[in-house]
Amino acid sequence: MQESIEPMFADSRQTSSINLEKLVSRVADYWPSILISVLVALLFAFGYLRYVTPQYLVKARVLVKNEKTQAANGALLEELGMTPAASNVENEVEIFKSRLLMQQVVEDMDLHIQYYIPGAVKNTNLYKDIPFRLKPISADSSIRSYSEYTITKNGDKLIIENGGKAITAAIGDTVVLSQGRFVIVANTNVYKDVNEFLVTISPVESLVDSYLGSLIVEMVNRQVNIINLSVRDVIAARGEDVLKKLIEVYQQSNISDKNEIANGTISFIEDRLGFVTTELTDVEKLIEEFKKANKLTDIEAQSRLLLDNTGTNLQELTQKEIQLRVLESLEKYLQDNNNMRRIMPATLIGEDITLVSIVSDYNNLQLQRQKLMLTYTENSPQIRNIDVQLEDLRLGMKNYISSLRRGYQVTVNELRARAGMIAGDIKQVPTKEREYLEFSRQQHIKQELYLFLLKKREETAITKSATVSNLKIVDPPRNAGAPVFPKTSRIYLMAFVIGLAIPTVRIVLKELFNNRVSSKSDVETGTSMPVLAEIASAQENQTIVVRKESKTVVAEQFRALRTNIQFMLTNEDEKVILITSSMSGEGKSFVSLNLASAIALSGKKVLLLELDLRKPKIAQHLNINKDSGFTNYAIGKADTKSIILSSGVTDGFDVIPSGPIPPNPAELIMLPKTKQLIDQLKPLYDYIILDTAPVGLVTDAQLLSPYADATIYILRQGYTFKQQLIAADMLYKSGKMKRMGLVVNDVEMKRGSEYAYGKYGSGYYDDEITTSRFKVNKFIKRK
Structure with missing residues (x-):
């Protein structure tokens, strides 16, 4: 009695080990719920696959042809001290991604107008197989909002409904809808028996964004000029047509870019032809007036001999002067800031390879800039980089043309000096003939320049007519066949995994974060105390399970405990047997009653002393008088004989109820009369069971432990905390309570569990054993 009583939870250590085998076993216990979860997930997957709209992937491959070797261009630009332009194929990839091309595709194919067959769950998307089409008359860009129209066939008429308003029209009519004016045109109809259709009209920009989002444009690698194109669409045929149209629009744009160079050259030549024509006409008028004024008739014959002598020198001088005039024109063209973003005339350059290459690169960069401007702004790094390259090429051309012009000027001066020497030989020619000769020379120069320009204009026109795109289709657009979305096998696999994972994760998390004793391994981990018995769950509303005629699993387990x-x-x-637990509700009173009954059935006399003075339940369960009991005896108001009552369960089973609830239970237990009572009872009974208060909450059980010869500690599966079991183990190791043994109460009897008595006990006992735990609100609290 003088031993120190320590708090039960002085040590708060907890076990943190994770038993994988236990987790697997616990998961296996829940296999019906896991199976149901998997089946439900697969059912959802089936419904999803049944009603989701599949998507198809359409692919194509194109080759971008180089008009000249990129390496040669790069070497030439490096010689001139300039940076080569970016890869041609990379630029074409960006052009394919441009909004302008896709917008033209959407508008040309009227993709913003889509047709459906209404369905109960989903609408069926149509493309070519519809009896009519709406062709917009107003600009597609004017459509700013989304609208739906229900169109019903009624004989040869179509009833168009939107927002409660209906319009009746026929094929070929023009109708005014909320989105603008449309013409109804006939189309091939596959669905002869369908009379109701749904038509949606969306803003062009939304469809452009949608298709650009599904469009993939990528280079195969940097060693080849092949581009892979792919697009997703819910209708495979429409996806193929979209890619075909995109390639067609690109080719048209590419040809247009090339023709822009030819058009610029032709425009420049036309301007020069007008100027040269005027000069030639003026010279011819001067010759005509000179002949009339001087009455010359056969001056050509008179001067032919002199012209023949000077022909070679004059022809060379004329060619050089023509080239000099062309270079001067090009130089003025470059100096004009209005031409900074225009194409350079390419066919007038002549045979100078370096200048031809520089002008060609300059024009290509101008075209690339125009294409990139469809996607980027003036201040973007891509445009700025091209502007820097254009400025470098422009400066290089200016310097090179200036150098060429100076060279041609020197040559012309030399030829003119030589002509001056020849002119000395002509001094003897009469004055009128000499003047006519000068007019003839000017006429000849203008004629040669005029013929040169005419020739270049025809060459440019021929080149323009033969212009083809630099794109070659390697593999035409083609659908892969099966939908790329959804993947049936993947969806079912995901559903199976999710159906398996949700309950499994729930069970695993429940086990990992479970702080209550739920298995035999928890008991073995938490304490080294010997396990005296494992008591299965009793049937509902049944407090006394051990009777003379009972042969249930629970009754046999109490007999084993006995x-x-x-x-x-x-000895x-x-x-004296003391029965306690960690807290209320663990079945302490239930075990006390049934253990006492089991001992009495063996022919022994047993007394159950109810010493849980705070929450007594024994008298209530046995339906006996609780007005007089241990409390009355302890305070001297009753004797031993008057407080001993028969349990009414079986012969040899007596009970001393607790009596009225005292205000000071611990002090009452510490009175000497407690020991006196037990000493008086020992000669009268074979066994005395002390039903005490929970040791984890109050000190009553420890105060009574010196009177006991053995201690039974009750643990309830799924109810007792693991920390409480550790505290009980500390009490066991301290030796403060004699011969402590553990009884695990309310054990589940599920097949496969660590306490699975049902797997080998079923059919051996007479009574049917329930294998499921009862709800908390229906469970009889055992104290």
Whole structure:
């Protein structure tokens, strides 16, 4: 009695080990719920696949042809001290991604107008197989909002409904809808028996964004000029047509870019032809007036001999002067800031390879800039980079043309000097003939320049007519066949995994974060105390399960507990058994009553002393008078004989109820009369069971432990905390309570669990054993 009583939870250590085998076993216990979860997930997957709209992937491959070797261009630009332009194929990839091309595709194919067959769950998307089409008359860009129209066939008429308003029209009519004016045109109809259709009209920009989002344009690698194109669409045929149209629009744009160079050259030549024509006409008028004024008739014959002598020198001088005039024109063209973003005339350059290459690169960069401007702004790094390259090429051309012009000027001066020497030989020619000769020379120069320009204009026109795109289709657009979305096998696999994972994760998390004793491994981990018995769940509303005629699993387990206790208490004077637990609700009173009944059925006399003075339940369960009991005896108001009552369960089973609830239970237990009572009862009974208060909450059980010969500690599966079991183990190791043994109460009997008595007990006992735990609100609290 003088031993120090320590708090039960002085040590708060907890076990944190994770038993994988236990987790697997617990998951296996829930296999019906896991199976149901998997089946439900697969059912959802089936419904999803049944009603989701599949998507098809359409692919194409194109080759971008280089008009000249990129390496040669790069080497030439490096010689001139300039940076080569970016890869041609990379630029074409960006052009394919441009909004302008896709917008033209959407508008040309009227993709913003889509047709459906209404369905109960989903609408069926149509493309070519519809009896009519709406062709917009107003600009597609004017459509700013989304609208739906229900169109019903009624004989040869179509009833168009939107927002409660209906319009009746026929094929070929023009109708005014909320989105603008449309013409109804006939189309091939596959669905002869369908009379109701749904038509949606969306803003062009939304469809452009949608298709650009599904469009993939990528280079195969940097060693080849092949581009892979792919697009997703819910209708495979429409996806193929979209890619075909995109390639067609690109080719048209590419040809247009090339023709822009030819058009610029032709425009420049036309301007020069007008100027040269005027000069030639003026010279011819001067010759005509000179002949009339001087009455010359055969001056050509008179001067032919002199012209023949000077022909070679004059022809060379004329060619050089023509080239000099062309270079001067090009130089003025470059100096004009209005031409900074225009194409350079390419066919007038002549045979100078360097200048031809520089002008060609300059024009290509101008075209690339125009294409990139469809996607980027003036201040973007891509445009700025091209502007820097154009400025470098422009400066290089200016310097090179200036150098060429100076060279041609020197040559012309030399030829003119030589002509001056020849002119000395002509001094003897009469004055009128000499003047006419000068007019003839000017006429000849203008004629040669005029013929040169005419020739270049025809060459440019021929080149323009033969212009082809630099794109070659390697593989035409083609659908892969099966939908790329959804993947049936993947969806079912995901559903199976999700259906398996949700309950499994729930069970695993429940086990990982479970802080209550739920398995045999928890008991073995939490304490080294011997387990005297494992008591299965009893049937609902049944407090006394051990009777003379009972042959249930629970009754047999109490009989086994009785046997183990008999082995523990081998001496005749060892009769007192103390029963306690960690907290209320663990079945302490239930075990006390049934253990006492089991001992009495073996022919022994047993007394159950109710010493849980705070929450007594024994008298209530046995339906006996609780007005007089241990409390009355302790305070001297009753004797031993008057407080001993028959349990009414079986012969040899007596009870001393607790009596009225005292205000000071612990002090009452510490009175000497407690020991006196137990000493008086020992000669009268074979066993005395002390039903005490939970040791984890109050000190009553520890105060009574000196009077006991053995201690039974009750643990309830799924109810007792693991920390409480650790505290009980500390109490066991301290030796403050004699011969402590553990009884695991309310054990589940599920097949496959660690306490699975049902797997080998079913059919051996007479009574049917329930295998499921009862709800908390229906469970009889055992104290």
